[in-house]
Amino acid sequence: MATSGVKKVQQKLFGTGVSGQDEGNDSSQQQQQQQTNEGGTFPADPNASGNGGGGGGTGPGLTLIIPKPRAPTPNLPRKQQQTSDPSPKPGPEKQQDGEDVQDGVDGEGDGAEGGDGDRLDAAEVESGIPFRQRLAEKLGGEYKGAERYRLVQDDKREKHWKRWGPYLSDRQWATVREDYSANGDAWSHFPHEHARSRAYRWGEDGIAGISDNHQRLCLALSLWNGQDPILKERLFGVTGHQGNHGEDVKELYYYLDSTPTHSYMKFLYKYPQKRFPYEELVQENQKRDRTVSEYEILDTGVFEEDRYWDVFVEYAKDEQKPDNIYVRITAYNRGPDPATLHIIPQLWFPNTWSWPLEKPPMPSLTGSVKGKDSNINTVSVGHPTLGKTHLYCLPSPPPVGPxxxxxxxxxxxxxxxxxxxxxxxxxxxxxxGGTNDSPYVKDAFHDHIIPSHRPPAKETETDDFFAHKIRSRTASIYGGEEEDLEEGPCTPFPPTEHYVNPEKKGTKAAAHYVFDDVPGHGGCAVVRLKLTPARVDRDPSLEDEVLFDDAIEERRQEADEFYNSLVFGPITDDLKQVMRQALGGMLWTKQYYRFIQKEWLEGDPAQPPPPPERKWVRNKNWPHLHIEDILSMPDKWEYPFFAAWDTAFHCIPLAVVDPSFAKKQLDLLTREWYMKPDGQIPAYEWNFSDVNPPVHAWATFRVYKIERKLYGREDNAFLERVFQKLLLNFTWWVNQKDQGGNNVFEGGFLGLDNIGVFNRSEPLPTGGTLRQADGTAWMAFYCLNMLNMALELAKHNPVYEDIASKFFEVCFSLLVRLLV
Structure with missing residues (x-):
């Protein structure tokens, strides 16, 4: 229950004004001006107190006021300004000139430059005709929206629209995959304090981050307010040991919008201007027991007087080129006074070279200045399989007032x-306290930007940075001495003149923007980036901010068009916003998940072997697991791993916006590199052998029916493929969870919340087995869904009639047992 003080701060953050300070302020009048968009009306300025938390906006999207340069770049094509028009009316079908050739699917060599396909159509750019209108004229009566057209292209593998997406986790530290301890204590083995300095083995994380679908290259936001002891480059929270109610993220961030192909995405992070209360959050939560509420960031007072930043991050893909990505970061000073903000977008390769004995071909990032009419700082990307691409870091206009x-x-x-x-x-x-192979390491940007983060110049000097550190028990495998394995301060390492590589090359890069004295009460700073294989002279938007911003606005309007197409019957703008942001959040929580059990359990050839007792801690019975997929997560911070029965529920809303992705999720969990040969479906990484309610059949048939109703397609091949694998799973349930053979099932779960009376991961403390009526009810539910699927398949193949008869018999037996 929120205290009155917390409620007061929440009103500041999500109410209708900024702490009541907008009276007489020109910015407040501007914020109240309404503009018409496809999906309705909503404020022109995304003031966090009105829209930031998703509680005050009335339209389906949030519009940003973006500062423009003082003078346009001369002698460049400029797109005509367009107002927000309704969805284009389909015109007669005709061939569109200059249509893109087919893209590759796997991303191999997709960054090659120099071809005509890299050049934007100058005639179309200068014409100012929105892409939706041109597409409608091309498709005629078949036009159903620009985003739906992209989904069709992706399904047909004509263009790989889903190659880039929000596949970066919100938390990789303290996960089971990164745990190489002897006792399985993942929270302690890789804590938040290590994350900025220690390379991950199985994934990456960041704020509002994106990556390609094989996570070869990552891009994410980092910030510094001039007060924090570290850069804000990942979300903070208390661990399972620290929180009085378990693990809990202690940040304010919001997934605001996303289309299914991620052609448009929007994210909001609220960053305090005061020092982030890392220590206070941990200490206060540790003091509390389970009978009291959690200590949240709003309780700390760091948002008092509205002294915080609203940082919006937007991604937009080019209208016809999936690998051309516009990035716009817009920061608003909500406080009363001018303040300085460092915006530091980071681009990096996951570490794939430290684990094998023979290093693979190394990727590279190199810096240079490019541009004919203006100097654009450029990070050029070279990767053996991703190909060549560039991150163009455009000059930003100086901060503007409200x-x-x-x-x-x-x-x-x-x-x-x-x-x-x-x-x-x-x-x-x-x-x-070991030795680095190179002076340039993962946490170099912290040392370069924040003087207090640097190590002391001499060993005799004291420094708070080292005072509170605890040596890892595994320090010896990283070069530490045996006598240094117990608790104690870290050993200072020799200072260096350069914390970052002066030759401007490496495997991790950042663009460091510093915005001094951004005005208060809504002053704004903006950063524009573009990730694209194209050269500067082949992309006019790199030297014309109007073209750049118009491209993002077009994708936002196409997102309006897409979500409006999902609305049937009268519905209020508030409910539209709830639906859109909920679905956007589901799409944002996709994540690249990598786990190869054999490598994880045995350790890496180039690293010391894990403790021998580790192999008995968890998941030793799943040697076939080989996962490298984009999966839907329950939560990318608190639960950054797939959970089989959660995934089944996720797929129901996902099928509304992207049935192909929903079907792939359900299909993946039954594939031979997930499902055990005996038919068991993996539960989640803390214990793949745990048992969850059997809802996979229900979700499969629901997704099948949703696609049929909304899209007019019956994917019988999908239904049949998953059904046949579920026959194995059903047999596993019958053989493993009905030990008496009398249709009374065990399982350890209870009710819809999956709450067990006893820990289902361990034998009963009393011995014996736990027989549950609800376990038997879940099996009856499972059986009914299998019966429905068999009857549906029997319409097309009479062989399934016999299978339907069998499930009818089993259903009857289970119902009799429940009634006796």
């Missing part, structure tokens, strides 16, 4: 980023 005015006396024409480079390698010296 009424979008520049400070003419500042003397600043633009804010140019400083490109920083290092390696995505563990800082053994800082963490374990």
């Amino acid at each position: 009424t979008n005015e520049f400070d003419e006396d500042s003397g600043i024409d633009s804010v140019d980023p400083d490109l920083l480079f290092t390696e995505n390698d563990t800082n053994f010296s800082r963490l374990f």
Whole structure:
């Protein structure tokens, strides 16, 4: 239950004004101006107190006021300004000139430059005709929306629209995959304090991050407010040991919008201007027992007087080129006074070279300045399989005030980023007192930007950074001495003149923008980036911010069009917003999940072997698991791993917007590299052998029917493929969970909340087995769904009539047992 103080702060963050300070402020009048968009009306300025938390907006999207440069770049094609029009009316079908050739599917060599396909159609750019209108004229009566057209292209593998998406986890530290301890204590083995300095083995994380579908390259946001002891480059929370109610993220962030192909995405992070209360959150939560409420970030007071930043991150893909990605980061100062903000987008390769004995071909990031009419700081990407691409870090206009005015006396024409480079390698010296192979390590950007983060110059100097550190028990395997394995301060490592590589190359890069004295009460700073294989001279949007912003606005309007197409009958704008943001959140929580059980259990050839007792801790009976897929997560911070029965529920709403993705999720869990040969479906990484209610058949048939009703397609091949695998799973249930053979099932779960009377991961403390009426009811439910699927398949193949008869018999037996 929120206290009155918390409620007061919540009103500041999500109410209708910024702490009541908008009276007489021109910005507040501007915020109240309404503009018409496809999906309805909503405020022109995304003031966090009105829209940031998703509680105050009335339309389906949130519009940003973006500062423009003081003067347009001369002699460049400029797209005509377009108002927000309703969905284009289909016109007569005709062939569109210059249509894209088919893209590759696997991303091999997809970054090659120089072909005509890399050049944007200048005639179309200058015409100012929205892509939706041109597409409607091409498709005629078959036009159903730009986003639906992309979904069809992706399904047919004509273009790989889902290659890039929000596949970066919100938390990789303290996961089971990163746990190499002897006792299976994942929370302690890889804590948050290690995350900035220690290379991950099985994944990556970041704020509002994206990656390709094989996670070869990652892009995410990082920030610094000038007060924190570390960069804000990942979300913080208390661990399972620290929280009085278990693990809990202690941040304010919101998934605001996403289309199924991720052609448009929007994210909001609320960043305090005061020092982030890391220690206070941990200490206060540890003091509390389970009978009291959790200690949240709103309780700390860091948002008092509205002293925080609203940082919006938007991604938009080019209208016809899935690998061309616009990135816009917009930060609003909600506080009363001017403040400085460092915006530091980071681009990096996951560490794949530290684990095998023979290093694979190394990827590379290199920095340079490109551009004919303006100097654009560029990070060029070279990867053996991803191909070549570039991250163009455009010069930013200086900060503007709440009424979008520049400070003419500042003397600043633009804010140019400083490109920083290092390696995505563990800082053994800082963490374990070992030796680094290179002076450039994973946490180099912290040392370069924040003086207090740097190690002391001499061993005799004291430094708070080292005072609170605890040595890992596994320090010896990282080069530490035997006598240093117990608790104690970390050993300072020799200082270096350069924390980042002066040659501007490495496997991790950042663009460091510094916005000084951003005005209060809604002053704004903006950063524009573009990830694209194209050269500067082949992409006019790189030197024309109007073209850049118009491309993002078009994708937002197409998102409006898509979500409006899902609305049937009268519905309020508030309910539209709830539906859209809920579905957007589901799409944002996709994650690249990698787990190869054999490698994880045995350890890596280039690393010391794990403790021998580790193999008995968990998951030793799943040697066939080989997972490298985009999966739907229950939560990318608190539960950054798939859970089989959660996935089944996720697929119901996902089928409304993207039935192909929903079907693939259900199909994957029954494939031979997931499902055991005996038919058991893996539960979740803490214990793949745990048992969850059998809802997979229900979700499969529901997704099948949703696609048939909304899209007019009957995917019988999908239904039949999953049904045949579920026959194995049903047999496993009968053989493993009905030990008496009398149709009374065990399982350890209870009710819809999956709450067990006893720990279902361990034998009963009393001995024997636990027989449950609800376990038997779940099996009856499972059997009924299998019966329905068999009857549906029997319409097309009479062989399934006999199978339907069998499930009818089993259903009857189970119902009799429940009634006796």
